[in-house]
Amino acid sequence: MNFDGFNFDSDTRRTLSLLVSANRLPHAVIIESRSAQKALEVATYLSAFAVCGSGEKPCGACKQCKNAFARAHCDIQYVKPDSKSKTGIYNIDQIRALAGDAQIRPNDADCKVYIFEEADKRFPEVSQNAFLKLLEEPPQRIYFFLLCQSAKALLGTIRSRCTVIRTGGDALPSEDALESAKAIARGILSSREYELLRALNDLTDKEKQADILLGVKLLLRDALAVLSGGDALTDSETARLLAARLTRAKLIGMIELTDSSDYKLKQNININLLTTWLCGEYRRILWQR
Numbered sequence: 001m002n003f004d005g006f007n008f009d010s011d012t013r014r015t016l017s018l019l020v021s022a023n024r025l026p027h028a029v030i031i032e033s034r035s036a037q038k039a040l041e042v043a044t045y046l047s048a049f050a051v052c053g054s055g056e057k058p059c060g061a062c063k064q065c066k067n068a069f070a071r072a073h074c075d076i077q078y079v080k081p082d083s084k085s086k087t088g089i090y091n092i093d094q095i096r097a098l099a100g101d102a103q104i105r106p107n108d109a110d111c112k113v114y115i116f117e118e119a120d121k122r123f124p125e126v127s128q129n130a131f132l133k134l135l136e137e138p139p140q141r142i143y144f145f146l147l148c149q150s151a152k153a154l155l156g157t158i159r160s161r162c163t164v165i166r167t168g169g170d171a172l173p174s175e176d177a178l179e180s181a182k183a184i185a186r187g188i189l190s191s192r193e194y195e196l197l198r199a200l201n202d203l204t205d206k207e208k209q210a211d212i213l214l215g216v217k218l219l220l221r222d223a224l225a226v227l228s229g230g231d232a233l234t235d236s237e238t239a240r241l242l243a244a245r246l247t248r249a250k251l252i253g254m255i256e257l258t259d260s261s262d263y264k265l266k267q268n269i270n271i272n273l274l275t276t277w278l279c280g281e282y283r284r285i286l287w288q289r
């Protein structure tokens with residue numbers, strides 16, 4: 001394998017080298033990483049590997065590689081969620097249409113690649129079942145890459161038909177920040193608003209705030225995994241509490257909310273405004289019907 005132009009750590013390089021041993025790429029790969037950006041880089045790299053016609057793949061020099069690296073190759077599709085859906089999911093009609101598209105011959109390369117970003121968030125169960133049919137009888141020369149923070153949030157039947165790889169160097173919150181995140185998770189489930197407000201107050205610590213929000217996201221992801229019959233990676237007790245009270249849709253809503261507050265913090269929003277807003281929004285989602 002040729003890693004020129006990619007800043008992968010040694011763990012990721014080793015994982016990728018093992019993945020394509022004998023120069024063959026599995027037709028379905030789940031790329032698990034705490035960082036969506038990192039997962040995307042790995043997917044871009046593997047898509048170039050798939051389409052490159054040169055000896056040491058991906059050569060980085062041929063037309064196929066250049067288009068793949070620029071994420072502008074006509075046979076490599078970054079599947080976008082249905083534009084009509086407010087929640088940003090892959091709906092079942094879309095997956096059925098994709099199954100039809102996969103039967104059509106590639107345009108430029110001798111294979112086609114479909115990349116699903118944030119697959120753990122965007123794939124409702126009904127669409128996963130439609131996708132499963134495609135995985136069970138994959139058309140010739142088709143590759144599927146599913147990117148996610150936790151593969152456990154996907155159906156076991158999907159996971160068992162994919163090769164799962166994990167990329168190294170993932171960020172984890174400090175123990176201290178994780179404790180604050182757990183308090184926020186319990187606050188979210190509390191019937192008393194002040195418990196959530198009090199827990200959110202930890203976000204006033206500028207040093208810790210990004211780490212705490214990461215912790216909250218990981219706990220919510222863990223709860224999604226528990227709902228799908230998987231294991232929690234961060235804190236199983238909190239994940240079980242969340243999973244017992246919140247539906248999949250609510251969990252996803254809260255993950256997106258946490259993401260957007262991370263973004264607001266980077267734009268230097270007033271922290272008191274942010275915690276009040278977050279508190280209201282978490283509770284709005286909690287009580288949504």
Ligand SMILES: [Zn+2]
Pocket residue numbers: 052053054058059060061062063064065066
């Ligand atoms: Zn090439």
